[in-house]
Amino acid sequence: VIRLESVVKIYRIGTVDVPALRGISLEFLRGSFTAIMGPSGSGKSTLLNVIGCLDRPTSGRYFLEGRDVAGLDDNARSDLRLHHLGFVFQSFNLIPQLTVLENVELPLFYQDIPPTESRQRALEMLEMVGLSDRTHHRPVELSGGQQQRAAIARALTTNPSFILADEPTGNLDSATGQQIMELLANLHQRGRTIVMVTHEPDIAAWAKRRVLMRDGLVHAIQDSIP
Amino acid sequence: VIRLESVVKIYRIGTVDVPALRGISLEFLRGSFTAIMGPSGSGKSTLLNVIGCLDRPTSGRYFLEGRDVAGLDDNARSDLRLHHLGFVFQSFNLIPQLTVLENVELPLFYQDIPPTESRQRALEMLEMVGLSDRTHHRPVELSGGQQQRAAIARALTTNPSFILADEPTGNLDSATGQQIMELLANLHQRGRTIVMVTHEPDIAAWAKRRVLMRDGLVHAIQDSIP
Numbered sequence: 001v002i003r004l005e006s007v008v009k010i011y012r013i014g015t016v017d018v019p020a021l022r023g024i025s026l027e028f029l030r031g032s033f034t035a036i037m038g039p040s041g042s043g044k045s046t047l048l049n050v051i052g053c054l055d056r057p058t059s060g061r062y063f064l065e066g067r068d069v070a071g072l073d074d075n076a077r078s079d080l081r082l083h084h085l086g087f088v089f090q091s092f093n094l095i096p097q098l099t100v101l102e103n104v105e106l107p108l109f110y111q112d113i114p115p116t117e118s119r120q121r122a123l124e125m126l127e128m129v130g131l132s133d134r135t136h137h138r139p140v141e142l143s144g145g146q147q148q149r150a151a152i153a154r155a156l157t158t159n160p161s162f163i164l165a166d167e168p169t170g171n172l173d174s175a176t177g178q179q180i181m182e183l184l185a186n187l188h189q190r191g192r193t194i195v196m197v198t199h200e201p202d203i204a205a206w207a208k209r210r211v212l213m214r215d216g217l218v219h220a221i222q223d224s225i226p
Numbered sequence: 227v228i229r230l231e232s233v234v235k236i237y238r239i240g241t242v243d244v245p246a247l248r249g250i251s252l253e254f255l256r257g258s259f260t261a262i263m264g265p266s267g268s269g270k271s272t273l274l275n276v277i278g279c280l281d282r283p284t285s286g287r288y289f290l291e292g293r294d295v296a297g298l299d300d301n302a303r304s305d306l307r308l309h310h311l312g313f314v315f316q317s318f319n320l321i322p323q324l325t326v327l328e329n330v331e332l333p334l335f336y337q338d339i340p341p342t343e344s345r346q347r348a349l350e351m352l353e354m355v356g357l358s359d360r361t362h363h364r365p366v367e368l369s370g371g372q373q374q375r376a377a378i379a380r381a382l383t384t385n386p387s388f389i390l391a392d393e394p395t396g397n398l399d400s401a402t403g404q405q406i407m408e409l410l411a412n413l414h415q416r417g418r419t420i421v422m423v424t425h426e427p428d429i430a431a432w433a434k435r436r437v438l439m440r441d442g443l444v445h446a447i448q449d450s451i452p
């Protein structure tokens with residue numbers, strides 16, 4: 001269960017305040033599949049960053065499985081991210097100097113999984129997203145959609161219970177996008193909790209609930225028609 | 227007029243050859259508006275890079291307004307890009323250390339336009355894409371869609387006769403995406419030649435012709451139903 005209470009996030013640029021989140025109260029039940037939509041700049045990525053413990057709220061409270069997360073120190077948060085959260089970034093965030101395979105293995109390496117086992121696991125994930133023939137490429141040698149799929153593979157490699165995906169199909173053609181959504185739907189059916197930001201209604205349709213943001217606030221919540 | 231004859235592009239990764247383009251012959255008439263679609267990895271960005279003189283073909287010929295471009299040296303190609311081509315990159319390619327305004331002004335600066343005039347022009351473009359209140363932000367302080375719009379503003383700032391856009395709405399919500407497409411349609415009506423890569427059929431519908439790629443080749447060409 002993920003619970004946010006009156007979460008506010010204000011960025012300070014010089015003397016200007018940018019209120020990215022203006023008071024978000026939301027709950028995500030275990031095993032739920034939620035899509036977050038809204039205009040560019042409405043706070044979707046910021047919300048996901050707070051949920052993913054990548055960013056601290058300016059005020060408000062954030063509970064992850066009952067624990068007050070905002071209060072934890074950086075090491076504890078980093079630990080949470082490593083063991084429970086899989087994050088697909090809007091701009092991929094692959095490490096340029098490492099190959100695709102090394103990028104996907106990295107979280108397992110940090111979890112102290114033995115090298116042969118993490119290599120095996122990473123190769124399985126890369127096969128799942130259709131990148132088996134690109135394992136020794138570096139990110140700059142990949143197409144936009146291939147980089148996106150590598151980022152997805154990396155997020156899923158630790159088999160996390162929470163999957164946070166920011167525009168996971170933004171650079172994918174419809175067919176490949178469908179494959180990725182089937183993968184996510186499958187993980188959802190096996191009990192994972194998924195929060196996905198998307199601007200495409202066809203992709204949002206895969207989720208069971210839609211949260212619409214506007215100007216740093218929750219504007220509406222729609223339960224999908226079964 | 228843009229003409230490609232049997233253009234081949236092979237990337238070499240160590241000992242492996244990746245044939246990104248396997249023989250492309252295509253023509254783009256002056257004032258045309260073409261959408262390029264196709265699966266992830268099919269060669270769309272590579273094709274756009276060749277057209278935009280950012281990459282040289284391995285073999286084949288490329289004529290821009292009648293001139294054999296592939297034969298030109300780097301300075302001549304760089305000059306072509308600066309004065310005739312506006313390029314919106316799939317991954318934005320904004321300079322992290324510069325503000326949005328400085329990023330958008332940069333091409334004008336390279337054209338030796340006086341500072342007051344280039345600042346004015348850049349501000350106009352930023353207003354057109356809805357970023358007037360983000361001019362002093364740095365790219366990392368922007369949302370994904372805001373970065374995309376800054377990249378679009380920068381491409382259009384020199385009023386280029388050829389606009390090459392790689393997934394220009396990939397990170398934009400539907401409403402903002404429509405605004406950007408109206409902007410491009412307007413430029414097209416005023417005589418610009420536009421080549422746009424997209425994976426979204428709704429966006430491709432704004433173009434007058436659709437080129438479908440598959441595995442580094444042109445698979446089909448569809449003229450749009452008027």
Ligand SMILES: Nc1ncnc2c1ncn2[C@@H]1O[C@H](COP(=O)(O)OP(=O)(O)OP(=O)(O)O)[C@@H](O)[C@H]1O
Pocket residue numbers: 134140141142143144145146171172173237238239244245246264265266267268269270271272273316
């Ligand atoms: N710099 C590079 N070095 C090596 N291989 C490359 C390089 N750039 C692209 N490739 C390869 O060339 C192929 C075509 O890439 P390209 O970026 O043109 O695809 P795309 O159609 O734009 O895909 P997407 O829709 O995913 O953006 C891909 O298989 C990719 O791995």
Ligand SMILES: Nc1ncnc2c1ncn2[C@@H]1O[C@H](COP(=O)(O)OP(=O)(O)OP(=O)(O)O)[C@@H](O)[C@H]1O
Pocket residue numbers: 011012013018019020038039040041042043044045046047090360366367368369370371372397398399
């Ligand atoms: N690091 C930062 N510093 C300052 N301002 C920021 C920062 N990150 C985001 N912002 C601002 O916060 C607002 C919300 O950004 P956010 O990235 O959450 O939007 P978004 O809904 O994900 O947009 P998009 O759909 O374009 O990706 C934006 O107006 C942006 O300018």
Ligand SMILES: [Mg+2]
Pocket residue numbers: 044045046090166369370371
């Ligand atoms: Mg975002």
Ligand SMILES: [Mg+2]
Pocket residue numbers: 143144145270271272316392
């Ligand atoms: Mg591409």
